[in-house]
Amino acid sequence: MRYYYFWRMIYTGIFIGLLVILGGCIDRIIEIEESNTYHWQKNMNQTEFEQLKEGMTYLEVIEIAGGPGEKVRDNHYRWDDEILLTQAYIVQFKDEKLLSKEIIIVKGHSTRK
Template identity: 60%
Template sequence: MSIGIRFGILWLIFILKVACGVPIIDIEESNSYHWQKNMNENEFKQLQLGMSYMEVVEIAGGSPSETIKSDYYRWNDEILLTQAYIVQFKDNQLVNKEVIALKGYSTRE
């Protein structure tokens, strides 16, 4: 085999190892269903101030559905369409978390 082909194969193996070793992708890929990539109330209660971004992602089971702005992330609730969870980080540490009501749902009984 020529050196060029060997180099190409080694480069491909390296790229695959790097791509497969990204923690967020590994967490997301372990979820069988899209809704598992959202957060639920029990997971939200497990979040503690001082946690790293990756610790929060592990609890939530996937990356946030929306980045609101730098260091602010939003996860939709897995079950309730009327709420979402906002978490704020500073220096890769959780400094604030809150439940927000989503607009556009009816309060009629």
């Protein structure tokens, strides 16, 4: 019975520690977004994209871009371009490190002929 309470306390401590760590990351993302003067600044631009280097963490990429990306599939995040409506940036992570990046063409929804 003693061991049950001992391990329960250990697991509770680990859980609380993880919550504190995750809470700190979320607070940092909110802080980064709130530092933008304009809403569109949470997107990425070509200069910011070129600053991204292999091995960067997701939080480091957010700091450069000015906001979090949209998760499009496992470990792939997308940022729209701040200026061009015809391109976006896809960044892939593996083991929480930047693995690859690419520029994609975004097709519009125009119904004009």
